[in-house]
Amino acid sequence: MGTFNHYVIVKFNDGVAVEELVQGLEKMISGIEHVKSFEWGKDIESHDMLRQGFTHAFLMTFNGKEDFNAFQNHPNHIEFSKIFSPAVDKIVVLDFPSNLVKAPA
Amino acid sequence: MGTFNHYVIVKFNDGVAVEELVQGLEKMISGIEHVKSFEWGKDIESHDMLRQGFTHAFLMTFNGKEDFNAFQNHPNHIEFSKIFSPAVDKIVVLDFPSNLVKAPA
Numbered sequence: 760m761g762t763f764n765h766y767v768i769v770k771f772n773d774g775v776a777v778e779e780l781v782q783g784l785e786k787m788i789s790g791i792e793h794v795k796s797f798e799w800g801k802d803i804e805s806h807d808m809l810r811q812g813f814t815h816a817f818l819m820t821f822n823g824k825e826d827f828n829a830f831q832n833h834p835n836h837i838e839f840s841k842i843f844s845p846a847v848d849k850i851v852v853l854d855f856p857s858n859l860v861k862a863p864a
Numbered sequence: 865m866g867t868f869n870h871y872v873i874v875k876f877n878d879g880v881a882v883e884e885l886v887q888g889l890e891k892m893i894s895g896i897e898h899v900k901s902f903e904w905g906k907d908i909e910s911h912d913m914l915r916q917g918f919t920h921a922f923l924m925t926f927n928g929k930e931d932f933n934a935f936q937n938h939p940n941h942i943e944f945s946k947i948f949s950p951a952v953d954k955i956v957v958l959d960f961p962s963n964l965v966k967a968p969a
Contacts, residue, residue, distance in 0.1 A: 762968075764905055766921050768873060768956060785965045796968040800869055800960030804929075809957035816871050816958045818923070820968065824909075851873060851956065852914035853921045855905030860890045863867075863901040863925065 761857035762795060762820040763827045769815045770849040777815070780846055784817070787839045793826040794819050812849060820857070827854065866962035867900060867925040868932045874920045875954040882920070885951055889922070892944045898931040899924055917954060925962070932959065 771777050781799065788797045799817040802810055821827040830836055876882050886904065893902045904922040907915055926932040935941055 761903065761905075764903075764921070766871070766873070766923075768871070768958065789966055794966060796964075797966040798866065798869075798962045798964045800866075800958070800962045802958045802960050804932075804959035805957045809955065811956050813956055813958060816869070816960065818871075827909075850914065851916050851918055852910045853873065853905070853907040853918060854909035855907050855921065857903045857905050859901075859903045861894055861899060861902040 761859045762822065763824050764853075764855055764857045765819040765821070765827060765830075766851075766853045767817040768813045768851045769817070769847055770812045771814065771846050772848045775846040777846075780843065781815075783839065783842065787835050788819065790835060791830055791833050793821060793829040793833070795822050795826070796820045813851070824856075866964045867927065868929050869958075869960055869962045870924040870926070870932060870935075871956075871958045872922040873918045873956045874922070874952055875917045876919065876951050877953045880951040882951075885948065886920075888944065888947065892940050893924065895940060896935055896938050898926060898934040898938070900927050900931070901925045918956070929961075 788794050797819050799815065801815055821830065893899050902924050904920065906920055926935065
């Protein structure tokens with residue numbers, strides 16, 4: 760069964776304390792019960808041409824769109840956005856019901 | 865425990881038979897044992913400004929970088945790329961060891 764997914768891909772501005780910011784993000788998300796899962800990573804591998812300057816990916820999953828909406832409107836999320844948004848140089852966000860083709864064993 | 869993740873975000877060229885292409889992708893990936901999980905989605909939700917023209921996200925996970933490399937070099941993957949690549953208008957690829965902050969319940 761698929762989830763409702765929220766993918767965020769980011770290039771941060773120069774000089775941003777990214778580790779600190781991600782720690783804040785982890786803390787914020789861990790405190791919101793509507794989030795089913797959260798993982799993130801920093802690219803170490805793909806070609807410059809394919810990475811297009813983006814460095815970080817964040818993936819949140821939700822049991823459904825209602826939980827996603829509750830997360831979007833959660834006061835802690837809105838509050839954190841005030842810190843996160845000014846740190847962002849480039850961003851792509853995709854929100855969609857996931858088609859789970861091959862589930863983890 | 866985190867996985868090694870391969871995220872691909874795509875905008876396809878006009879006129880591409882996307883459903884057919886994604887079916888081929890599902891088939892190709894299902895046949896390669898090194899892939900731990902595979903899910904994908906078509907954006908239905910995010911704002912145009914945040915979506916930046918991208919429409920599809922594909923997420924594959926692997927038990928480690930070795931399995932990812934085996935997938936990258938798998939003949940079925942290389943063969944499928946000959947069909948996939950010409951269909952792509954814009955693409956971002958990020959490859960990274962995942963930090964799993966909140967696991968699915």
